[in-house]
Amino acid sequence: MLPNFQPLSGAPWQILPPGEHIATLQEIEQRLAFNSHRLNLFNGLVSAASLLAQSGCKYLYLDGSYVTEKDMPGDFDACWSIEQVDFSLVDPIFLDLSNGTTAQKARFGGELFPNRTERASGKLFKDFFKNEKHTNQQKGIIVIDLQTEFSLPNQGV
Template identity: 45%
Template sequence: MEHLAWFGWIPINEFLAFSYYNSYVVSMIPPLTIIAESPWDVLPAGIYPATMTEVEQSFGYNHHRKALFQGLLEGSAALAKAGCKTVYLDGSFVTGKPRPCDYDACWDPAGVSGDLLDPVFLDFSNGRSSQKQRFVGEFFPSSMRSGAAPFVEFFQVEKHSGKKKGILSISIAADALVLRRLG
């Protein structure tokens, strides 16, 4: 039997099995980029898949942001319970702004059961105050329009410069943190 002397007497087949283990975690969220006329760095143009864990690690870096993240997680769990599969995340929460006021999200209505959907997700009265009070952020159906564009497209325009920017796509139906929240 072959052994590796420099590791002591470890059989080579055990060493090879051990050596293929990879403990690196790679985030699919790209680094923020500068857009002229934007007060904060933003995601580069595109829609980037992310897990809630990646969102928390990338954007939940202070007490205030952690509170916003908990609201996003709670809202996403309520949407997943109704059959929603995807949430798109935008707003100053996914920028370089140190203390964002809230986050903006839109959810894909495909497969959502109206009977299971919490009515708060369709209450846009008083500046969406009921959503902000409960989730510390706002949720819009992705197909709902803001002006000429559906929210999922509207979210990809930086409001100060009018230039393209990125958003995150979270598959909440399969997300470990969301599923854990559902119990």
């Protein structure tokens, strides 16, 4: 269950309290898809999550203004765990960032990065996501267990 949003001095919207909050896609839809725009973003997220799960990806970490009370977020931000992923099964859209994330945004409505080091901060993306960008204070992110959500058998063992 997702905790309640909380105010953070200097942040434009209420946010999740610090930490990694495990949630199901159903919980995310009930809590965050509260208008048609957010529902469209959620549907794109589910589409991307399903593709990543098929490659053996275990976790998706959700962030951005989508994980706030902002009525009309521009997109969602996410990163995905790379451990146990069969990269031969990963849709190329998740690996080709040669034109930024334009193709991802067009297809899914958001950005999805492998959980590797974010260049500017030197932190893994999931840790980079835990800083509120207006205040640089700690905030929460959502963790989705993709293998549980999509009930896929273990790949290739």
